[in-house]
Amino acid sequence: MRSPIALPSVGPENNLSRYLQEIRRFPLLTAEEELALSRRWRDEGDTRAAHRLVTSHLRLVAKIAMSYRGYGLPISELISEGNIGIMQAVRRFDPDRGFRLATYAMWWIRAAMQEYILHSWSLVKMGTTAAQKKLFFNLRRLKGQMQAFDDGDLQPEQVQKIAKTLGVPENDVISMNQRLSSPDHSLNAPLRAEGEHEWQDWLVDEHETQEETLADSEEMSGRRALLTEALKTLNERERHILTERRLKEDPSTLEELSHHYHVSRERIRQIEARAMEKLQKAMASAVADRRREQGLSV
Numbered sequence: 001m002r003s004p005i006a007l008p009s010v011g012p013e014n015n016l017s018r019y020l021q022e023i024r025r026f027p028l029l030t031a032e033e034e035l036a037l038s039r040r041w042r043d044e045g046d047t048r049a050a051h052r053l054v055t056s057h058l059r060l061v062a063k064i065a066m067s068y069r070g071y072g073l074p075i076s077e078l079i080s081e082g083n084i085g086i087m088q089a090v091r092r093f094d095p096d097r098g099f100r101l102a103t104y105a106m107w108w109i110r111a112a113m114q115e116y117i118l119h120s121w122s123l124v125k126m127g128t129t130a131a132q133k134k135l136f137f138n139l140r141r142l143k144g145q146m147q148a149f150d151d152g153d154l155q156p157e158q159v160q161k162i163a164k165t166l167g168v169p170e171n172d173v174i175s176m177n178q179r180l181s182s183p184d185h186s187l188n189a190p191l192r193a194e195g196e197h198e199w200q201d202w203l204v205d206e207h208e209t210q211e212e213t214l215a216d217s218e219e220m221s222g223r224r225a226l227l228t229e230a231l232k233t234l235n236e237r238e239r240h241i242l243t244e245r246r247l248k249e250d251p252s253t254l255e256e257l258s259h260h261y262h263v264s265r266e267r268i269r270q271i272e273a274r275a276m277e278k279l280q281k282a283m284a285s286a287v288a289d290r291r292r293e294q295g296l297s298v
Helices: 013-023 031-044 047-055 058-066 075-092 101-120 130-145 156-166 170-181 210-231 236-246 254-261 265-293
Strands: none
Touching (some): 031 047, 047 075, 075 101, 130 170, 236 254, 236 265
8 A cells, every 4th residue: 555554453362352343333335436436546546545445345354264263373363464465455456347346355365364374373384386275275174075074084085085176186185184183282392291301302313423423434534544545556547547537526538538648538448447446456455454453354
């Protein structure tokens, strides 16, 4: 809006009835009144006209908000989001299209409420694609039609029917049903009513321990030492070709090395293969020597 429009305040849930009574004092508009006010707002920027358009549809916002009570979120918050939706609808409404504002505004009101629900219902993002959002907001209704009221898993035939009706994969139906049936729980919640331990105390730490990190580091250092010693068994050309082909993040091509040494690519490939074989034998011999020194069987 070009200037802010003051609306009745939506208080806490216990004041909701007072809010609903307050918005009833705003009269509904006839089609002729709505058309005239919409043109005044569009053509002249008349904020008083916009205010009347918005307030005359506050009851519609409240009615739509009531249809989303099943998600356990405050109705007052849903109404507040819906009021933003009706203001966006009034701002974009074209009165010359031939339909009523309520028909156009319902989309904006529902979109605002659904976006709020998706961001508030769970700490985990529930739906990102249009198909997932459609599934989120229609799964409860379809389960009700099938009389699948329990929070357990759906039967295979129910999953198939819902997936077909909404045009989504069956796996998405199963996943969404499980998430809707299992609300978020705090990791700081106690295991028992009077217990000291929390759920997070039983989470497994998948990071390496200090001992494992040290062992990995020592093993890597040992391998590097073996490789360094084994490379010394190669002549300069073999060492250079093997390093360029196998030990660099951006390895050289056979073509590049063939130009460097003025030989064919096949010759470079043969030298590389021979050098790799010599390197593996040298490293295996070094490992065997180390085991003998440590008194281990080879």
